[in-house]
Amino acid sequence: MSGSSSEVLLEVDGGVAVVTLNAPERRNALTPAMATELIGTLDEVDARDDVGALVVRGVGKSFCAGGDVQTLTEAGRDPAAPDAYAGMGAIYDSFYRLGQVKAPTIAAVRGSAVGAGMNMLLAADLRIVARDARLLAGFFKRGMHPGGGHMVLLSRLVGREAAAAMVLFGEELDGEAAVRLGLAWETVDDAAVEDRALELAGRVARDPELARLTVANLRKETGPPGVSWEIATQFERPAQMWSMRRSAD
Incomplete structure (x- = not known):
């Protein structure tokens, strides 16, 4: 396991990597430094051929309370300032990196998950959620537009109606509602969340090679919603023009 002073801990046992968000004093809210540490930890996981699954969890009363308030406040003063832009980019990159981990991933969610914390659990392949968990978008409450692809990640699991209810109108889910809407696979008592995950x-970790291959194809085949007609037209145009030119030669 990484040192106890670290804000991201890693332990590997029996082919299962456990990544722990370890900043309970701020409810595991992400700072640029913590996000960068998380990315490095996930790189370390991917470098190990013996890892066949990953569980991400949080210490304390929250899974992840989103982006750190001070970080968001400083970024809000001048979002285009290089340090602010890079810092927010690191936070975005951290949960995106979780979504790219080679092994199947499970979010073990206890307590609250808000904003970027929701993005973190949404980036995983599967979610086990405590019955008394509090899951909310939370961006509007902070006077912010959603970020990090939140609406895509959320709507591909719960659908447009529930995504609108959460993002626009501030609706909050507990574990039972999360399962009912397809946001989580199972809800259990708080104390049982991590054991179940x-x-x-x-x-799946018993066969790491098969696990990595299968989850890669699962993501490709079931991935996020298709692009719009407008985007598809622009995406296809270079290939079509190339084929037309080839035919003309």
Whole structure:
């Protein structure tokens, strides 16, 4: 395991990597430094061929309370300032990096998950959520537009109606509602969340090579919603023009 002073801990046992968000004093809210540390930890996981599954969890009363308030405040003063822009980019990159981990991933969610914390759990392949968990978008409450692809990540699991209810109108979900809407696979008592996540992770981790190949194809085949007609037209145009030119030669 990484040093106890670290804000991101890593432990590997039996082919299962457990990544722990370890900043309970601020409810695991992400700073640029913590996000950068998380990215490095996930790189370390991917470098190990013996890892067949990953569980991400949080210490304390929250899974992740989103972006750190001080970080967001400083970025708001001048979002285009190089340091602010890079700092917010690191936070975005951290949960995007979780979504690219080679092994299947499970979010073990206890307590609250807000904003970027929701993006973190949404980036995982599967979610086990405590019955009394509090899941909310939370951006409007801070006077912010959603970021990090939040609406795409959320709507691909719960659909447009529930995404609108959460993002625009501030609706909050507990574990039972999360399962009902398709945001989580299972809801259990708070004390059982991590054990259940580890049980599931242990099954797939028995064959790391197969686990990595299968989850890669699962993501490709079931990935986010298709692009719009407008974007598809622009995306296809270079290839079509190339084919027309080739035919003319």
